Amino acid sequence: MKHYLQFSDLSLGEYEYLFKRAAFIKHKFKTYQKHQPLVDRTLALIFEKASTRTRVSFEAGMYQMGGSVVNLTAGDSQMSRSEPIEDSARVISRMVDLVMIRTFGQDRLERFAAHSRVPVINGLTNEFHPCQIFADLFTLYEHRGQGGSALECFKDKVVAWVGDGNNMANSWLQAAQLLNFKIHVSTPSGYEINPDIVALSSKQSCEIFADPHQACMGADLVTTDVWTSMGYEAENQQRQTAFANWCVNEEMMAQAKPEALFMHCLPAHRGEEVSAGVIDGPQSVVWDEAENRMHVQKALMEYLLLGEQPFDD
Ligand code: CP
Ligand code: NVA
Numbered sequence: 001m002k003h004y005l006q007f008s009d010l011s012l013g014e015y016e017y018l019f020k021r022a023a024f025i026k027h028k029f030k031t032y033q034k035h036q037p038l039v040d041r042t043l044a045l046i047f048e049k050a051s052t053r054t055r056v057s058f059e060a061g062m063y064q065m066g067g068s069v070v071n072l073t074a075g076d077s078q079m080s081r082s083e084p085i086e087d088s089a090r091v092i093s094r095m096v097d098l099v100m101i102r103t104f105g106q107d108r109l110e111r112f113a114a115h116s117r118v119p120v121i122n123g124l125t126n127e128f129h130p131c132q133i134f135a136d137l138f139t140l141y142e143h144r145g146q147g148g149s150a151l152e153c154f155k156d157k158v159v160a161w162v163g164d165g166n167n168m169a170n171s172w173l174q175a176a177q178l179l180n181f182k183i184h185v186s187t188p189s190g191y192e193i194n195p196d197i198v199a200l201s202s203k204q205s206c207e208i209f210a211d212p213h214q215a216c217m218g219a220d221l222v223t224t225d226v227w228t229s230m231g232y233e234a235e236n237q238q239r240q241t242a243f244a245n246w247c248v249n250e251e252m253m254a255q256a257k258p259e260a261l262f263m264h265c266l267p268a269h270r271g272e273e274v275s276a277g278v279i280d281g282p283q284s285v286v287w288d289e290a291e292n293r294m295h296v297q298k299a300l301m302e303y304l305l306l307g308e309q310p311f312d313d
Helices: 012-030 053-064 085-095 106-114 130-144 150-154 167-179 212-216 233-242 286-306
Strands: 042-047 068-073 098-102 120-122 158-162 182-186 206-208 221-224 261-264
Touching: 012 130, 012 150, 012 167, 012 286, 042 053, 042 085, 053 068, 053 098, 053 286, 085 098, 085 106, 098 106, 098 286, 106 120, 120 130, 120 286, 130 150, 130 167, 130 261, 130 286, 158 167, 158 212, 167 182, 167 206, 182 212, 261 286
Parallel strands: 042 068, 042 098, 098 120, 158 182, 158 221, 182 206, 221 261
Antiparallel strands: none
């Protein structure tokens, strides 16, 4: 049994298969062909933090594959009334085939997974957001793949991360190490990547810049995220000041390659981490990026439950 708790939980070969499979499943969806390998399977979605995209993409994706979904949120389950996470895992995983959790600490997700009889997927923790990075890379491949394989497309690409050293940044770093692209990271002082979460040892895959404009130089993709992630709301005031120069605007995008793309996992705050001109401009692929959450997660759920599948059904 396999869990997907962080981006590095799957191998290069598994991602190679999954990028192809996501493209296959997306094509079926776009051409109105049924793809229902998960009939009679049930997915539990557990949300201890808010969500729009993650909930809709997992729920719609599971129904499209013939399965069904049970939704739990912190407020309407016993999980917020101090039932141990281990007990919740033991019980929920006896009744469903697959679990997705969005929660606070990665340790909470890991404790659930350790007591689960079924595969567990990380739908965002304080430390990681692997499904989002999977979708972002798939979007990069769709826009810049030029007919080759996904892994070929990523090699030698430069991704600029502008902003918080948060769950998204950590997952980008893991992806860069595994898929052999380069990541330029620029965070305000005090909001750096925590080296205890992701090793920064691989000089080839990661370079740190004090100036976000410099981080964007020569980038194929510029990406950012909210200044204040869920769970850190108490720091909002001080973050507004610290992050003021980490707004991806037209001037910053001009440092990147002329054909560079812009991505944001959303929700976005126009005028804070990104200007309206950039997110609503011609280089932005944020709507494709959001849609692709569903396609890659369908491939992931199918893989965790059934393993590699033939492409001819
Ligand atoms: N990007 C993302 O995970 O969005 P939600 O918080 O809406 O799920
Ligand atoms: N870093 C953000 C991502 C939201 C999808 C957060 O954790 O709130």
